[in-house]
Amino acid sequence: MDKLSQTRIQLLHPDLRALATETFSKAELKLTGRAQARITATLRTFEEQDALYKLGRTVVNPDGKSKSKPMGNIVTNAKAGQSIHNYGLAMDFALIIDGEETSWNTAKDFDEDDIADWTEVVAVFKANGWEWGGDWKSFKDPPHFQFDFGYTWQQLQAKWNIGDQKNGYVNLKRAALNVANLYRAKTALNLRTGPSITSRKKKVILKGDYLSEISREGEWSNVVFEGIKGYVNNKYLVK
Known part of the structure; x- marks a missing residue:
């Protein structure tokens, strides 16, 4: 596990850190080629959530900004306190290719074992009781896992x-x-x-x-x- 992932796991809720470490380590073992998994986000403060919610609404988001959409893309529909991230019970991940390039490609089989690397990581997390954002019906969030202990x-x-x-x-x-x-x-x-x-x-x-x-x-x-x-x-x- 790289240092960034280790540091971000330590920001999770204390009751979740051990499971997160164990699950992520198991997922890493599934990737035997050019791709490595990395945790990109865990705990998000209320202030950080509020700043994300404002993007595309009251604050210009450079991503997606155009003449027809002067405020850019809306990032999230969750206000401060409405995301499981705000309580340290969720994490996002990405794939790091050749130690440099960040990828959110959910279909690529970088280690050529006939299973997409993204799918291999998801399978490990789901097998260990995590909820995957890619299974959501209202919208899909493929990088997202959460373990909410049964709380809304x-x-x-x-x-x-x-x-x-x-x-x-x-x-x-x-x-x-x-x-x-x-x-x-x-x-x-x-x-x-x-x-x-x-x-x-x-x-x-x-x-x-x-x-x-x-x-x-x-x-x-x-x-x-x-x-x-x-x-x-x-x-x-x-x-």
Whole structure:
């Protein structure tokens, strides 16, 4: 395993690092020719996710930029907190050819064993319990693997929002998660310092974002959103 892959594995959730190392090492053994597997991404912070989400929307992405598409290509539909990467439970990979060229060719058989090298890596990960983005129905993400321990991103976000964390990573113990208190904003909401429309705004919660309710006082709910506590009008919250 090259140093870049080793370094990136150490950014994964601590509960996943050993499995990631074992699985990736097994995958490497399958490649006996010009191609070598390399991990290209693991943990992505909320800030990094937000920056990716803005590309092609509010920030120009040079990739795909044209007269008909002045903002360039949209990179992701996942906002901050909505990607499994944000919790250190996913990795992306590529093939490195002859130690230099990066390739995402999913069909090439570089070691000439009648099986595409990409397919050999995918088979090892799936055999070890990882979910592969290439199997997704809504869209395909061939470089992506994730091991989410049975959590949805909504549940992981809820645990993060209530501060159920340890050493910067979400706590994966299930007993700590109260899914009953997970709500979604059905319109844009102002997160306020107190239960009143005159209270100062702390943050804007966008339509569709998830938050966790701590307590309810009439039409106002004390909630946590992205680690910030405040109040919102609960008539705009849905399950």
